[in-house]
Amino acid sequence: RTYDQAVYAVSDEENEPLLSEKRSETVESEGVLPDDLTRDDLTLPNPEEPELARHYTRLSQMNWSIESGPYPLGSCTMKYNPPVTEDVAADPNAAVHPDRSASSVQGTLGLLAGLQDYLARIGGMDAVTLQPPAGAAGEFTGIAVARAYHRANGEDRSEVLIPSSAHGTNFATAALAGYDVVELPSGEDGRVDMEALEAAVSSDTAALMLTNPNTVGLFERDIEEIADVVHDAGGLLYYDGANLNALLGRARPGDMGFDIMHYNVHKTFATPHGGGGPGAGPVGVVEELEPYLPNPRIEETESGYEFGESEDAIERVHGFQGNWLVLVKAYAYIARLGDSGLADASAKAVLNANYLAEQVDLEVPYGPFHHEFAATAGDAAAADVAKRMLDFGVHPPTTNWPEMVPEAMLTEPTEIESKQSLDELAAAFDAALGSTDEERHDAPSRTTAKRIDQTSAARDPRLSWQALEE
Amino acid sequence: RTYDQAVYAVSDEENEPLLSEKRSETVESEGVLPDDLTRDDLTLPNPEEPELARHYTRLSQMNWSIESGPYPLGSCTMKYNPPVTEDVAADPNAAVHPDRSASSVQGTLGLLAGLQDYLARIGGMDAVTLQPPAGAAGEFTGIAVARAYHRANGEDRSEVLIPSSAHGTNFATAALAGYDVVELPSGEDGRVDMEALEAAVSSDTAALMLTNPNTVGLFERDIEEIADVVHDAGGLLYYDGANLNALLGRARPGDMGFDIMHYNVHKTFATPHGGGGPGAGPVGVVEELEPYLPNPRIEETESGYEFGESEDAIERVHGFQGNWLVLVKAYAYIARLGDSGLADASAKAVLNANYLAEQVDLEVPYGPFHHEFAATAGDAAAADVAKRMLDFGVHPPTTNWPEMVPEAMLTEPTEIESKQSLDELAAAFDAALGSTDEERHDAPSRTTAKRIDQTSAARDPRLSWQALEE
Amino acid sequence: MSGSPYAPHTDAETAAMLDAVGAADEAALFDIPEPVAFDGEFGIEPRSEQELRREMADLLGRNDDLTEFLGRGHYEHYVPSVVDSLSSRSEFLTSYTQYQPEITQGFLQALFEYQSMLVELTGLGIANCSMYDAATALGEAALLADRVRSVDGEVVLVPENLREGKRSVLANYVDGSDLRIETYPIENGTADVDALDDAVGEDTVFVYAETPTVRGCIEPNLAEIGEIADAEGAMFCLGSDPVALSILEEPASVGADVVVGEAGVLGLPAAYGMGLGLFACDEEFLRQVPGRLVGASEDADGTRAYTLTLQTREQHIRKQRATSNICTNQAWVALRAAMHAAYLGADGLVGLAEDCVTLARDLAADIDDVTGLQAPVDDRHHFREFVVGTDQPAQAIADDLEEEGFAVHVIGDHRLQVCITDANAHAADDLVAAFEEVAA
Amino acid sequence: MSGSPYAPHTDAETAAMLDAVGAADEAALFDIPEPVAFDGEFGIEPRSEQELRREMADLLGRNDDLTEFLGRGHYEHYVPSVVDSLSSRSEFLTSYTQYQPEITQGFLQALFEYQSMLVELTGLGIANCSMYDAATALGEAALLADRVRSVDGEVVLVPENLREGKRSVLANYVDGSDLRIETYPIENGTADVDALDDAVGEDTVFVYAETPTVRGCIEPNLAEIGEIADAEGAMFCLGSDPVALSILEEPASVGADVVVGEAGVLGLPAAYGMGLGLFACDEEFLRQVPGRLVGASEDADGTRAYTLTLQTREQHIRKQRATSNICTNQAWVALRAAMHAAYLGADGLVGLAEDCVTLARDLAADIDDVTGLQAPVDDRHHFREFVVGTDQPAQAIADDLEEEGFAVHVIGDHRLQVCITDANAHAADDLVAAFEEVAA
Incomplete structure (x- = not known):
């Protein structure tokens, strides 16, 4: 059984008009300020509330979500977002201003302190900051901590080592922090090539950034040796938490020798992705690095929670305290599942990936994998297979990445899919693989929008309704 | 421009499996009670939460609503339900048990007393009960009040007069209350035929039930005379509030001589219809009838609100106090709009009906109408025109009723549609009218379900998944 | 302006x-x-x-913040967040009755599933897609008996301690018919079967019993009551609710012709008495059932589809000859109840029902240990609630408890009633402690 | 387990x-x-x-229930219920980044509309579909200047009273580059333009000014600041927000090359500093913009469709040569901001902005009437907030106000700051009364 997409087409020209095409108004300010301080006028759409509701209801019905069906995007960990965490975050007491006195927001600070503690336990870390507003911001925080640590030791290390299969953010983050990136090729078994690592490590090495399991789902079995090599050279080991959903209760980055890690609360702790954020990327560190975490700290004293400052702290990564409402949801999720639920989540995520790989008629070059697998589409174009899968009512996997697998289809079903759902997902894979090249090239055809021309969008960028009118 | 429907098809056999077809489980009780008090086992679906969420999300996407588009069902008054009223009703303080002491629920009682007061002012009535849980229950309450009044006067009147064009509930309610129904034919102008009324009224007349404007949108211009005729015969005048959205701030039933009325809070005060309820049908009466309203009453005293009892009260129409959460939303809507908003709602509802009738290429036999109009589909079958309209992405009007208009299309756009929306709705009317008979007969074809076989559903009723398995 | x-x-x-x-x-x-x-x-x-x-x-906010141990017809079980989030979707909440089934398949299927769950719970062939509440469902059931029973009688028999709200609504419904209400005695919280047997005669058309009863007692003699009614050709109507029915005897197995009750025990939080009228009956009454029914059919492509059916029973078609005047019912609450039931599954529902037995049992025992209190007063198995005997005047105790932040029922000079579910169980110890403060 | x-x-x-x-x-x-x-x-x-x-x-619940008159970068305006109900729809909330545009047209169109609203408000050609917050948007803007400016310099000029959170984030962002931060003086709450002119030199690549400033002052010399920056080839970056921009001078008209700021003033209630980074810039920087961009295109049927575009700027394609490391941004908050803006419309947005001026003006006047207080301290037009001078120690006054149920900023030994919007205006008189209690 396969699913059609929800279709909501308005006309041949457009699926839903832009707000600006419905009704706009131009208004001038009424003179509460002198003219030289004000603009002439402002033109914006003015739908009334019923029309506004219909506009966004229609738009929502044209949007895939985790409550629509399977969303097996490898490396993205799209799992179910429990509504109870939304209800908890909607508590009016959560709606406070960040400049409130510590004594007047003991609830907020208590929750943050509690989440820091939970995350530290889960990651095997000694201290955690919740300030980074997304995973990439967490990476930036972590690398800035490494930089501050080396500087404090009087060292000006210039390089960050990153496996070529790593997430793009790793490279971009290292560059943002002013480091030269040294790419490490993968070994034949899909893991870190120890020889290449040893060759690359030097007194210039500030850190090695590593995901474990890596981006094709393989556990880096040599992790202890890797840690030794990096540490022996005076470098730090950074853990990219994107794949932590594979390991809960089975292994902790801190126990593997990592010094710094970030957590992707969306991926591991089920906060909603929101179509691209807000996220949160808390960072955990070992004790030695704790002084470098950004200010302000939340400290528990006899009289309650207070704000603390560390003189050695790196500069901040967010204007206030990060994405507070996301952190509330992460706390709620962790508290809901507890030890047993978290461990079960990882167990079932790994079981699901293995089961799905077994059901799908595709070769998976590397293994044993954990929560995700990188199949190859073989002679077919992975991107076209993905588009064809849309016609069978599922969201396709991540395609053409990591590059170590040709025509890669990086697939991560997460723990939330049932056996029946996985069987249906496998049927969609096989139906897309069984289609002709032409069918795949013309796909999708049963979706709200048919295949979209990406090239012309980039060649002639029209990024606003104003640009459409030109 | 016309709209397609949202389409969400799963397979050729079904649009979305039944929960029972997904996964069921059979469990036995564990012996907390003796076996002779317990059943053997229980079999029910057991979807886990993510699957549950997807099931109902998909079902929702297969359902038309006021946030999908126009919903011009004549006599149903489908208007926008402001989300702010939902938020207000979700107040944890609203979640109380009905057997709480009056002193401990002063908020609840204050709100109910406030709503009674608002409704009395809006309807021109002297007292109001909020107990009836729907409009038909309001009718039942009102007719029971009339019955009690006549009994108290030592009269055993046996007849209720109802225009033939009235809502079906009027007839059924009178019968439920034990009355014989006397149908009044409509006059040539579509209004009450005064001669027929005078001929029908007698000392057996308990009440005349009347909607004003009536079900083709016409104001009963002779209402004062009608009231005199009924009152002179010792009968009471009952106002069916279904069409009150036409009159807010322009006329009040109490001023027209009505003795009893019900309010449809969904129709007039924008509480959500919920796919068929819960509703609320408060009943207002003139002072003389107040003793007959059902117990318990909410009375304001110096020390706050208390429950009162009237010895003459009719029996109750609801086990507790009616559909409380619906009443909260009605209160909130009235308070949000106030005098000016309520009057504007009616003004725009009437304007919209008149404008739409002007735009649609259909004859409207009766007028001047107010918030709704009964067009005739002429040579076309109204029901088929309606089905064809589904293909153009709007909900059709009520069809084939009232019967005084052949092939009637009773259309009520309400105040919430914009001029643009009405123009689009008119285009859908005209497109359906311009279709061939065959196209109409085969319609709808662009919807989740194609034309459904109603006859076989009634001939071979399968009313549960158990029946499907037989 | x-x-x-x-x-x-x-x-x-x-x-x-x-x-x-x-x-x-x-x-x-x-x-x-x-x-x-x-x-x-x-x-x-x-x-x-x-x-x-x-x-x-x-x-x-002027409502006092009390922890409620209240029941007697209106119950609260914890409603999971997902029920709120899904039922609040505007496509459900802001839709009308499904008169155009081709674009309302979603709600129709949900109601079909609701009906099916009640069919499973009751063992009866038909469930409608809701009445207003338990009381109005009872009224409709009595009128159904009036329509379908061949016996000449006019007596509707109900327990003497039927909750006043229900009795009054029933009286209103039968006022327009030839029926009249009589009562039968209660013994130890449930039907006095011998007395009931005496009360039932050839003029009896309808016998109503409840399990659990308004005092929270599980009725042990349902099959016997069914036989008594059947012997005189009377309709046996059982009052219950979907949580209780998940472990108690299946109504069909004890001869119930109709089941009514409060289905809002699922899906609805405390709502000041707002409810969801359960109405299920034997298939033989198909054409006489009050209220809406959703049936399965097929569309022009042969795909399974759902539609309101047998509408010729209803007021908008049949007018004064309709089986009821009901139009708008409680559809959205039924949707929520179906969601809640599916969330729980059979396992969760049975577990919840078992908790209703054991929580009440344990709390009664704890209260019985308090000086000046006796619980349960009735020597029965209880479900959710039970009666407490008090040495001190019951009203005074209840007033004092309210000061301590708790609400309980006063049902007699020296009788309280206490209801416990998963929603208030966390406060049970605090209630007992408060009782200890005020009861002696 | x-x-x-x-x-x-x-x-x-x-x-x-x-x-x-x-x-x-x-x-x-x-x-x-x-x-x-x-x-x-x-x-x-x-x-x-x-x-x-x-x-x-x-x-x-351990948070005290205070009425907040707080601003300084995080503001609350009343968010209508419909924004909650629509943005909470699971299709929005639980979706991923729009890597498969054919089934994510809804979110893409909403983000396209968000971008368009910012284009209208700023007068600039491009807006991205969000950064984390105002501070990180400022950091990204400085790095944009580093990439695109032909001048050799490395000085980033910011106001001396830049809020610490922003300064610190900016410092972090420029730490990996050759840039360094210098400050220019503030006079009477806004830029000391003469001093700024002196400070800007050929090593200046980036000049940052705000309106309203952190003290709530509307900057009267924006065009002059723009000219000063332009004269040395420096990028002029203006910090503001969408509510203020609906009545204040259009950034493009005063020579702003980039606009950053807090767009979460729309759509977000008080959220402990969680924000929405506004980022708009001139079209000439198209290929160097950080963050995601949604563009219009067509599908195979020729129907208009939307897609993420120019992704070769981004980390997942360009890796260490990307324009930023940002991946997940604040898309859902941007959705809410767009909804809120559309709810208000131009008329509502301008009205709200006017209220921000008049409410602050009136409250300052009322506070100025209180013995022991002077407001506003700066002789400027204000927007939402203003500085209050105190005869008594400011901290003591703030502590006393907290006892009375109000929160205000302490920004100096004898300086408070007070922020008023539509969200707390109903309590303005109560605040003044509390000030009268505690300030003398």
Whole structure:
């Protein structure tokens, strides 16, 4: 059984008009300020509330979500977002201003302190900051901590080592922090090539950034040796938490020798992705690095929670305290599942990936994998297979990445899919693989929008309704 | 421009499996009670939460609503339900048990007393009960009040007069209350035929039930005379509030001589219809009838609100106090709009009906109408025109009723549609009218379900998944 | 003057529309004779959204914050967040009755599933897609008996301690018929079967019993009651609820012809008595059932589809010959109940029901240990609630408990009633402690 | 051991799946070397939904219930209910980044509309679909200047009273570049233009000014600042927000090359500093913009469609040569901001902005009438907030106000700052009364 997409087409020209095409108004300010301080006028759409509701209801019905069906995007960990965490975050007491006195927001600070503690336990870390507003911001925080640590030791290390299969953010983050990136090729078994690592490590090495399991789902079995090599050279080991959903209760980055890690609360702790954020990327560190975490700290004293400052702290990564409402949801999720639920989540995520790989008629070059697998589409174009899968009512996997697998289809079903759902997902894979090249090239055809021309969008960028009118 | 429907098809056999077809489980009780008090086992679906969420999300996407588009069902008054009223009703303080002491629920009682007061002012009535849980229950309450009044006067009147064009509930309610129904034919102008009324009224007349404007949108211009005729015969005048959205701030039933009325809070005060309820049908009466309203009453005293009892009260129409959460939303809507908003709602509802009738290429036999109009589909079958309209992405009007208009299309756009929306709705009317008979007969074809076989559903009723398995 | 915030008309649009219909202004569109025209004011000030929310929070905030141990027909079980989030989807909440089934398959299927769950729970062939509440469902059941029973009688037999709200509603429903209500005695919290046997005669058309009863007792003699009713050709109507039915005897197995009750025990939080009338009956009454029914059919492509069916029973078709005057029912609450039931699954539902037994048992034992209190008064198995005997005047104890933050029922001079579910169980120890403060 | 409530596996299904993959148990699927395997416990107890809700309500309930007159970068305007109900729809909330545009047209169009609204408000050609917050947007803007400016310099000029959070984030962003931060003086709450002119030199690549400033002052010399920056080839970056921009001078008209700021003033209630980074810039920087961009295109049928575009700027394609490391941004908050802006419309937005001026003006006047207080301290037009001079120590006054239920900023020994919007205006008189109690 396969699913059609929800279709909501308005006309041949457009699926839903832009707000600006419905009704706009131009208004001038009424003179509460002198003219030289004000603009002439402002033109914006003015739908009334019923029309506004219909506009966004229609738009929502044209949007895939985790409550629509399977969303097996490898490396993205799209799992179910429990509504109870939304209800908890909607508590009016959560709606406070960040400049409130510590004594007047003991609830907020208590929750943050509690989440820091939970995350530290889960990651095997000694201290955690919740300030980074997304995973990439967490990476930036972590690398800035490494930089501050080396500087404090009087060292000006210039390089960050990153496996070529790593997430793009790793490279971009290292560059943002002013480091030269040294790419490490993968070994034949899909893991870190120890020889290449040893060759690359030097007194210039500030850190090695590593995901474990890596981006094709393989556990880096040599992790202890890797840690030794990096540490022996005076470098730090950074853990990219994107794949932590594979390991809960089975292994902790801190126990593997990592010094710094970030957590992707969306991926591991089920906060909603929101179509691209807000996220949160808390960072955990070992004790030695704790002084470098950004200010302000939340400290528990006899009289309650207070704000603390560390003189050695790196500069901040967010204007206030990060994405507070996301952190509330992460706390709620962790508290809901507890030890047993978290461990079960990882167990079932790994079981699901293995089961799905077994059901799908595709070769998976590397293994044993954990929560995700990188199949190859073989002679077919992975991107076209993905588009064809849309016609069978599922969201396709991540395609053409990591590059170590040709025509890669990086697939991560997460723990939330049932056996029946996985069987249906496998049927969609096989139906897309069984289609002709032409069918795949013309796909999708049963979706709200048919295949979209990406090239012309980039060649002639029209990024606003104003640009459409030109 | 016309709209397609949202389409969400799963397979050729079904649009979305039944929960029972997904996964069921059979469990036995564990012996907390003796076996002779317990059943053997229980079999029910057991979807886990993510699957549950997807099931109902998909079902929702297969359902038309006021946030999908126009919903011009004549006599149903489908208007926008402001989300702010939902938020207000979700107040944890609203979640109380009905057997709480009056002193401990002063908020609840204050709100109910406030709503009674608002409704009395809006309807021109002297007292109001909020107990009836729907409009038909309001009718039942009102007719029971009339019955009690006549009994108290030592009269055993046996007849209720109802225009033939009235809502079906009027007839059924009178019968439920034990009355014989006397149908009044409509006059040539579509209004009450005064001669027929005078001929029908007698000392057996308990009440005349009347909607004003009536079900083709016409104001009963002779209402004062009608009231005199009924009152002179010792009968009471009952106002069916279904069409009150036409009159807010322009006329009040109490001023027209009505003795009893019900309010449809969904129709007039924008509480959500919920796919068929819960509703609320408060009943207002003139002072003389107040003793007959059902117990318990909410009375304001110096020390706050208390429950009162009237010895003459009719029996109750609801086990507790009616559909409380619906009443909260009605209160909130009235308070949000106030005098000016309520009057504007009616003004725009009437304007919209008149404008739409002007735009649609259909004859409207009766007028001047107010918030709704009964067009005739002429040579076309109204029901088929309606089905064809589904293909153009709007909900059709009520069809084939009232019967005084052949092939009637009773259309009520309400105040919430914009001029643009009405123009689009008119285009859908005209497109359906311009279709061939065959196209109409085969319609709808662009919807989740194609034309459904109603006859076989009634001939071979399968009313549960158990029946499907037989 | 500010207009309706939900009418989208700009001044220019209003002018254009008036022009199109040839009216000078909106007033000209109203055909209201001068003498009955209203030119006064309601005196209701419009509020902004923000003002409204503040005002209503203040108003409802005047309710005292009590932990409720209240039942007697209105029960609270914890409703999971997902039920709120899914049922609040506007496609469900803001839709109308499914008169155009081709674009309302979602709600129809949900109601079909609701009906099916009740069929499983009751063992009866048909469940409608809701009545207003348990009381009105009982009234409709009595009228169904009046329509379908061949016996000549007119007596509707109900327990002597039927909750007043139910008795009164039933009385209203039968007032328009030839039926009259009589009662039978209660012994130890449940039916006095011998007395019932005596009370049932050839003029009896309808026998109503409950399990659990209004005192929370599980009725041990259902099959016998069914036989007594059947012997005289009377309809046996059982009052219960979906949580209780998940472990108690299957109504069909004890001869129930109709089951009514409060299905809002699933899906609804405490809602000041707002409910969901359960109505299920034997298939033989198919054409006489009150209320809406959803049936399965097929569309033009042969795909399974759902539709309202047997509408010729209903008021909009049959008018005064309809099986009921009901139109709008409690569809959205039924949707929520179905969601809640599916969330629990059979395992969760049975577990919840078992908790209703053991929580009540344990709390009664704890209360019985308090000096000055006896519980349970009835020597029965209990479900959710039970009666407590008090040495001190019951009202005084209840008033004192309210001071301590708890609400319980006063049902007699020296009788309280206490209800416990998963929703208030966390406070059970605190209640016992409060009892200890005030009961001696 | 209870499992995840969100993993749907029955025991039988787990067994079947294990069998299918040839594993004896789940543990066998993990390829983790013994020395790094974890066999300890986190010590986190699972909670039921109900327990969780109670526990978290208790925890958050420890926050004092104060009426906040706080701003300085985080502002609350009343967010209408419809924004909550629509943005909470799961299709929006639980979707991922729009990498498959054919099935994510809804979110893409909403973001396209968000971008368009910012284009209108700023007068600039491009707006991205969000950064994390105002501070990180400022950091990204400085790096944009570093990439695109032909001048050799490395000085980033910011106001001396830039809020610490922003300064610190900016410092972090420029730490990996050759840039360094210098400040220019503030006079009477806004830029000291003469001093700024002196400070800007040929080594200046970036000049940052705000309106309203952190003290709530409307900057009167924006065009002059723009000219000063332009004269040295420096980028002029203006900090503002969408509400202020709806009446203040259009950034493009005063020579702003980039506009950053807090767009979460729309759509977000008070959220402990969670924000929405506004980022708009001139079209000439198209290929160097950080963050995601949604563009219009067409599908195979020629129907207009939207897609993420110019992704070759981004980290997942360009890796270390990307224009930023940002991946997840604040898309859902941008959706809410767009909804809120559309709800208000131009008229509502301008009205709200005017209220921000007049409410602050009136409250300052009322506070100025209080013995021991002077307001506003700066002789400027204000927007939302203003500085208050105090005769008594400011901290003592703020502490006393907290006792009275109000929160204000302490920004100096004898300086408070007070912020008023539509969200707290109803309590303005109460605040003034409280000031009268505590300020003298």
